[in-house]
Amino acid sequence: MSTSRRGFLTGLAAGGALAGQAPSTSGKPLNIVYMHSHDSGRYLSPYGHPVPTPNLRKLASEGIVFRRAFSAAPTCSPSRSALLTGQCPHQNGMLGLAHRGFSMVDYQRHMLHTLRGAGYHSVLAGLQHIADKPERIGYDEVRKPRSTRAADVAPQAVAFLDQKPKGPFFLDAGFFETHRTYPAPTAEDDARYMQPPVPIPDTPETRADMAGFHASARNLDRGIGQVLEALERNGLADNTLVISTTDHGIAFPRMKCNLTDFGFGVSLILRGPDVFRGGKVCDAMVSHIDIFPTLCEWLQIQPPAWLEGRSILPVLRGQSREVNDEVFAEVNYHASYEPMRAVRTQRYKYIRRYGERTAPVLPNCDDSPSKTLWLESGWRERALPKEELYDLIFDPGEQCNLAADRAAERNLNAMRGRLDAWMHRTSDPLLSGRVAAPPGAKVNPVDGTSPNEPVVDAKQ
16 A cells, blocks of 8 residues: 555544545545546547547546446436436436436435535536536536537636635536537548548548547547646646546447447546556446446545445456446437447347337437438338347457347346346336336437437427
């Protein structure tokens, strides 16, 4: 155990965070900066992609990159709510998108309220996307940039950090990037030399589409760099845990809103004191719902009883190779209703669809040149299986569905059992049939084409 960590724990024994006082390192409070992007997946340079994100790469070189991190949903508000409550979406109530009328059942489960009990001041600067109004969540301070784009959000976060806050703080800096619509590519984002993401064919249209993603990622990284520089400039970097992540996969077909690894696989970089330093790569399988319990253990805060995730500190301390034998993800509503569940182990992925529909739910894919190519090539007529099983060692791209292969029957049944056990343990509402949207929620018909088409109001 390091000297600083031993002193930290000694301070706790004398009545630190468990007595309602935030812990400290070297006499300084341990701060938390939570920076999150929209629709970035793992298509960032710390994950080997030639995407222009040098500030994220630098952050990774100083902290820990999680190569097998997953969100609890490949949809925006459900994913964020899971991270911030430590619960899967169907437990915390966020079954769809906040701006379409969905909400959590209890905003007191947001981690800021637990942190507040340990003396943390909470600040929102930018995108939150888990409530219709940020005031519902309960931040101590809400900064209101002109937009949620990085160029406007980062200066607000920086302005807070430039105040050199004395007490411990939780700063939530949410960026719109890399959500569509993408900005025009710069000269550095030359479509001729772009490689589209793995599930997408290499064509002039998809290369140009990916060039737009690069331009958006460039803007995101610039904003992240400004926040990181402010931490350094104000002497806060050494006693601040930076959590950098995204909600789900990028907005291309078979990615965002899908239960492939391309859909709920996410970037996750942690940098902070002690075990959160070192330019390390972690291959343990972790979920967004593990972040809240990790903070509780690290800060020696009593964990709330509702937490479903597990602390990842045993992995970071070298005490264990894994904390999860399995991770789960779900879809209920995005633009349209499309109930799905998935369980993933290190070796296998199992996906189950509910309801009678077997055709793609097209409104759940954002409009794009890549989507247009798929539509023109007959995507609407391609049937979807009720069950999918993939061997992720031999089929990391999840192209060969083994669910109908008799040789895979034992593994299929084992994965079915894992999913069923989780659904019962968490009282999944799908066990009782169709999951209803709240009255007044805005939902696209499943047989539409675009999320931008007219919506209907959910009935009571």
